[in-house]
Amino acid sequence: MVTPDYYEFGSRAHIIAGHGAIEQIPGLLSSMGAQNPMVITDQGVVRAGLVDILLQALDSRITVKTIQDDVPADSDLKTVHTLAGQYRKYGCNAIIALGGGSVMDTAKGVNILVSASSDNLLAFSGANALTHALNPLVAVPTTAGTGSEVTQVAVISDPDNLRKLLFTSGFLMPDAAVLDPRMTLTLPAPVTASTAMDALSHAVEACLCMGRNPLSTAHAHEAIALISHNLVPVIRQPDHKPGRLALATGAALAGMAFSNSMVGMVHTLGHAVGSVCHAAHGTCMAVLLPYGMAYNLHKTQHLLADLLLPMAGADVYARTHPAERAQKAIDWIHRMNQRLHQATAGAHAVCLRDIKNQDGKGLVPRHLLPRIAHTALGDGSIFYNPEDLDYDDCLMVLEAAFDGALLDLSRVKKG
Amino acid sequence: MTDFMEIPPGRHYMKRWYLSCMLWFFGRAIQAAARVDDGVKSEFAAMPDNFTFCLGAFPSGPYMVVGKDARGRVRYLGSCISDRTIHLHLMFKNPALLFRVFAFQESTSVANARNRLYVHGDVPQACAVVRIMDMIQVFLLPKFLAKRAVKRYPAWPLKRRTLVRAQVYVRAFAGL
Amino acid sequence: MTALNHFLCRTKTAFGTHALDHLPFDLSGMNARKPIVITDQAARDAGVHLALAGACRDTHLALGLATLTDAGDFETLYHLFVDKGYDSIIALGTGLVVQTAKALNLAVCLGPERLRSPAGPGQIKGPLLPLVYIPTHPETGQDTAGETFFSGYCFVSANLMPDIAVITAETMLGTPQAAVLDSGLSSLATCCEAFAFSGNPFVRSYADAGIRLVMDTLLFLAQQSDHGDLLCQKAGKNRQLPLAKLAHAAAVSGYIQSNFPDLKTRQAGAHFTALHPAPSASLSSGLCMALALVHLFENSKDTCPWLGKLLLPLTDAAYYAGVPGPGQPDAAVRVIRKLLHALSETVPGGMPKTLDAAGLTPRQISQITDLLTYAQP
Numbered sequence: 021m022v023t024p025d026y027y028e029f030g031s032r033a034h035i036i037a038g039h040g041a042i043e044q045i046p047g048l049l050s051s052m053g054a055q056n057p058m059v060i061t062d063q064g065v066v067r068a069g070l071v072d073i074l075l076q077a078l079d080s081r082i083t084v085k086t087i088q089d090d091v092p093a094d095s096d097l098k099t100v101h102t103l104a105g106q107y108r109k110y111g112c113n114a115i116i117a118l119g120g121g122s123v124m125d126t127a128k129g130v131n132i133l134v135s136a137s138s139d140n141l142l143a144f145s146g147a148n149a150l151t152h153a154l155n156p157l158v159a160v161p162t163t164a165g166t167g168s169e170v171t172q173v174a175v176i177s178d179p180d181n182l183r184k185l186l187f188t189s190g191f192l193m194p195d196a197a198v199l200d201p202r203m204t205l206t207l208p209a210p211v212t213a214s215t216a217m218d219a220l221s222h223a224v225e226a227c228l229c230m231g232r233n234p235l236s237t238a239h240a241h242e243a244i245a246l247i248s249h250n251l252v253p254v255i256r257q258p259d260h261k262p263g264r265l266a267l268a269t270g271a272a273l274a275g276m277a278f279s280n281s282m283v284g285m286v287h288t289l290g291h292a293v294g295s296v297c298h299a300a301h302g303t304c305m306a307v308l309l310p311y312g313m314a315y316n317l318h319k320t321q322h323l324l325a326d327l328l329l330p331m332a333g334a335d336v337y338a339r340t341h342p343a344e345r346a347q348k349a350i351d352w353i354h355r356m357n358q359r360l361h362q363a364t365a366g367a368h369a370v371c372l373r374d375i376k377n378q379d380g381k382g383l384v385p386r387h388l389l390p391r392i393a394h395t396a397l398g399d400g401s402i403f404y405n406p407e408d409l410d411y412d413d414c415l416m417v418l419e420a421a422f423d424g425a426l427l428d429l430s431r432v433k434k435g
Numbered sequence: 436m437t438d439f440m441e442i443p444p445g446r447h448y449m450k451r452w453y454l455s456c457m458l459w460f461f462g463r464a465i466q467a468a469a470r471v472d473d474g475v476k477s478e479f480a481a482m483p484d485n486f487t488f489c490l491g492a493f494p495s496g497p498y499m500v501v502g503k504d505a506r507g508r509v510r511y512l513g514s515c516i517s518d519r520t521i522h523l524h525l526m527f528k529n530p531a532l533l534f535r536v537f538a539f540q541e542s543t544s545v546a547n548a549r550n551r552l553y554v555h556g557d558v559p560q561a562c563a564v565v566r567i568m569d570m571i572q573v574f575l576l577p578k579f580l581a582k583r584a585v586k587r588y589p590a591w592p593l594k595r596r597t598l599v600r601a602q603v604y605v606r607a608f609a610g611l
Numbered sequence: 612m613t614a615l616n617h618f619l620c621r622t623k624t625a626f627g628t629h630a631l632d633h634l635p636f637d638l639s640g641m642n643a644r645k646p647i648v649i650t651d652q653a654a655r656d657a658g659v660h661l662a663l664a665g666a667c668r669d670t671h672l673a674l675g676l677a678t679l680t681d682a683g684d685f686e687t688l689y690h691l692f693v694d695k696g697y698d699s700i701i702a703l704g705t706g707l708v709v710q711t712a713k714a715l716n717l718a719v720c721l722g723p724e725r726l727r728s729p730a731g732p733g734q735i736k737g738p739l740l741p742l743v744y745i746p747t748h749p750e751t752g753q754d755t756a757g758e759t760f761f762s763g764y765c766f767v768s769a770n771l772m773p774d775i776a777v778i779t780a781e782t783m784l785g786t787p788q789a790a791v792l793d794s795g796l797s798s799l800a801t802c803c804e805a806f807a808f809s810g811n812p813f814v815r816s817y818a819d820a821g822i823r824l825v826m827d828t829l830l831f832l833a834q835q836s837d838h839g840d841l842l843c844q845k846a847g848k849n850r851q852l853p854l855a856k857l858a859h860a861a862a863v864s865g866y867i868q869s870n871f872p873d874l875k876t877r878q879a880g881a882h883f884t885a886l887h888p889a890p891s892a893s894l895s896s897g898l899c900m901a902l903a904l905v906h907l908f909e910n911s912k913d914t915c916p917w918l919g920k921l922l923l924p925l926t927d928a929a930y931y932a933g934v935p936g937p938g939q940p941d942a943a944v945r946v947i948r949k950l951l952h953a954l955s956e957t958v959p960g961g962m963p964k965t966l967d968a969a970g971l972t973p974r975q976i977s978q979i980t981d982l983l984t985y986a987q988p
Contacts, residue, residue: 021824021827023626023627026549026550027549029624030622032619034617034618034619035618036616037615037616037813038616044615146555149555184558190641230544231548231549231550233626234823235817238817239816269616273816276813282548335932337928342929397559397563398558398559398562399558399559400561403547403565407586407587408585433590435582435585435587438655438677438678439675439676439677439678439691440676442660442673442674444667444668444670444671445667446669447668494635494636494670494671495670528636529632529633529636529669531668531669550633
């Protein structure tokens with residue numbers, strides 16, 4: 021086992037995972053002395069009937085003071101300030117965040133303002149600007165992908181100044197992450213596929229990037245095994261509760277892994293595609309993951325080879341020659357994308373060209389690749405990637421991923 | 436009986452002096468490279484005018500402040516952060532950790548991966564500053580040291596490796 | 612996966628070179644401006660506190676250093692803390708140092724009267740003051756667990772887990788072989804049992820890392836160990852990092868104890884300690900736990916859900932994948948037996964290979980083996 025010279029690992033959220041997990045929320049909130057939560061969610065979650073399920077699970081110990089369901093797809097400053105006002109108006113003393121990554125980030129932002137009795141979120145941006153514990157926050161994810169329920173980071177956009185604000189502090193970690201398979205049962209197959217591949221990309225990058233460590237790798241390997249063995253069965257049988265729970269647990273494990281080891285170029289490029297073309301984050305991750313692995317192959321061969329075991333199982337691992345295991349792990353991701361493409365009747369994209377909006381229109385035109393490559397250079401995750409990336413490198417990978425072609429490894433610069 | 440004593444924080448005078456010298460020269464080298472090297476110029480070109488950043492250590496330095504003025508000229512602005520607005524802080528969590536980087540015991544990218552530094556400010560601009568720092572290290576250091584300081588040693592053309600490097604050195608010493 | 616899994620680890624682990632240098636920044640992030648350091652005479656004599664003081668240079672962070680000289684110091688310590696206005700605690704050491712630090716935290720946050728009656732889970736509400744744990748040698752996991760024993764009472768709460776565990780070679784003291792074996796085998800038994808019997812993936816992930824850390828270091832340390840009492844000297848350069856890794860494994864086993872309190876091998880170890888309070892290299896609570904682990908696995912090979920998979924952290928991916936599935940449980944037990952045998956060779960006079968050979972009466976053995984059954988895996 022290779023131990024890095026220095027690493028940190030921590031995840032303070034109380035995780036409750038299982039069938040009936042949301043029924044534990046009243047006890048949790050009571051133990052924290054909070055009986056009057058605000059529920060923060062979005063319209064999609066309301067339409068899926070998940071707010072009703074949550075409310076039914078809360079007993080007489082809890083009085084939900086208000087349900088705020090106007091969180092946009094990208095959390096922003098205005099929403100955070102509005103919701104903080106509502107929190108105060110209704111006299112809430114805790115937050116239940118029910119939704120995906122944007123809802124979680126919004127809830128964290130609101131919690132900063134109401135806990136610090138402030139009206140200026142900007143004063144808390146950056147690292148370690150918070151110095152006191154926040155009010156109780158319970159995170160209930162409704163997708164199995166982002167892992168935001170176990171991270172101490174919030175990203176909130178400031179559209180007036182065309183920037184995204186990053187908030188990092190141990191106090192931002194939710195007090196509890198409640199993973200209940202009922203919250204993901206109604207997810208459509210393409211969303212299930214892309215969010216699970218997002219979680220898989222967290223786990224894979226956690227194993228490869230420069231911040232990897234024994235604890236993050238152990239969490240990531242467990243996550244990879246859970247996702248690999250359950251994703252296709254869940255796509256085929258969406259109401260399979262154990263499979264849904266396995267995916268939610270895998271996503272949380274991957275979240276714990278990557279928030280301690282950070283992520284690399286798959287996220288660097290994926291964030292840029294999402295930012296320039298407004299493509300869904302999970303879809304970008306799914307397409308770019310095998311390319312990120314291939315680009316770093318020369319520096320992470322032994323780590324990639326180890327991934328084949330949780331991905332494909334002991335039989336495949338044992339049958340594969342040691343020198344071919346790393347490449348086989350990359351091929352396995354390509355093949356997983358193909359299987360998901362078939363299982364979702366073509367809705368799951370296997371290359372950037374295939375990423376489409378609801379009207380079937382391509383979201384990532386080829387002529388935007390240079391702009392995406394340029395944007396990628398401003399993403400902080402670039403520094404955690406094992407191999408360096410400049411503009412030409414980004415463009416080369418994007419062009420290969422655009423057509424779904426294999427990456428020409430002879431063009432990868434090795435310093 | 437419990438034995439009790441108080442330990443005042445104390446100071447590493449030699450390390451602070453060494454860091455101050457290194458940061459002084461590094462800041463002047465950034466100013467010099469921004470005049471003569473196209474790569475550094477293009478990174479600064481993407482930053483807004485009147486933009487100031489600092490590299491330093493928590494909680495009280497030492498610091499190096501570099502800014503781009505209203506006319507777009509890049510200048511080394513000294514080691515004091517209290518008398519001006521700083522738009523971007525690149526901070527190591529302890530002067531001892533900054534020392535490791537400037538004593539070539541650890542590269543910036545490895546220090547970053549080990550969570551030894553943090554950024555206060557705009558992330559894309561922080562990325563640009565780190566790329567500038569990497570280029571300056573390649574200019575200033577002999578190859579065997581620079582290879583330890585950057586993730587991938589670049590394959591620069593001969594002119595950049597020789598003539599531009601010499602100009603950076605001369606201008607950094609002369610403060611031009 | 613079982614129906615409902617809970618997991619809570621409040622502690623951030625910071626491991627490795629220059630880990631102490633991160634501490635002033637981390638303390639400021641917890642609003643801790645004035646920490647008191649609690650340590651013991653061995654660490655003080657070895658000058659370990661100087662490494663901590665060195666990390667605080669140039670940071671405006673003054674430290675109060677309280678050295679425990681006997682167990683009756685608590686009241687003095689409490690008044691020192693309150694009168695001088697400290698706001699956080701650094702436990703530099705293990706065992707009594709950490710128990711005292713946790714008790715002090717309870718006393719200053721909830722009042723000294725809180726220590727006059729025991730507290731079970733859920734009875735200690737609200738966050739306590741920041742507590743940093745810096746071990747000076749590997750221990751058996753109690754330091755990072757959410758519990759403490761003080762004045763004859765037991766206090767259990769996740770709030771008692773340290774906020775940060777700083778584990779670094781710089782603070783490792785020379786450790787006698789008996790303590791190395793006790794710590795390593797205790798951590799191994801805790802992590803292996805949790806890995807093999809827990810359906811909780813969060814527990815199993817920590818256990819996986821803990822097992823690998825022990826397998827990476829224990830035999831080397833046992834072979835290199837000094838047999839005498841070296842607690843008052845810093846460890847030699849070649850042993851510092853492995854000792855830190857073993858201390859890391861012990862910290863992980865503490866996190867696991869807090870999330871899997873029904874560990875059979877720990878109960879067996881506690882029972883054994885009551886019978887044999889003074890451990891030696893050839894007879895310790897850790898060794899009893901390891902022997903109990905083998906006994907537990909031998910008797911539950913068919914019902915233990917992840918015994919075969921345990922072979923993976925005990926060895927490596929290539930070895931694990933090379934053993935056919937049905938043979939993996941036996942192979943895992945063989946690896947543990949082989950390790951115990953190799954460790955035994957490093958101890959003058961050897962170590963007992965079974966509980967029968969550990970000098971216990973048949974009744975005592977029967978009391979221990981009765982503990983080693985899982986009603987429902």
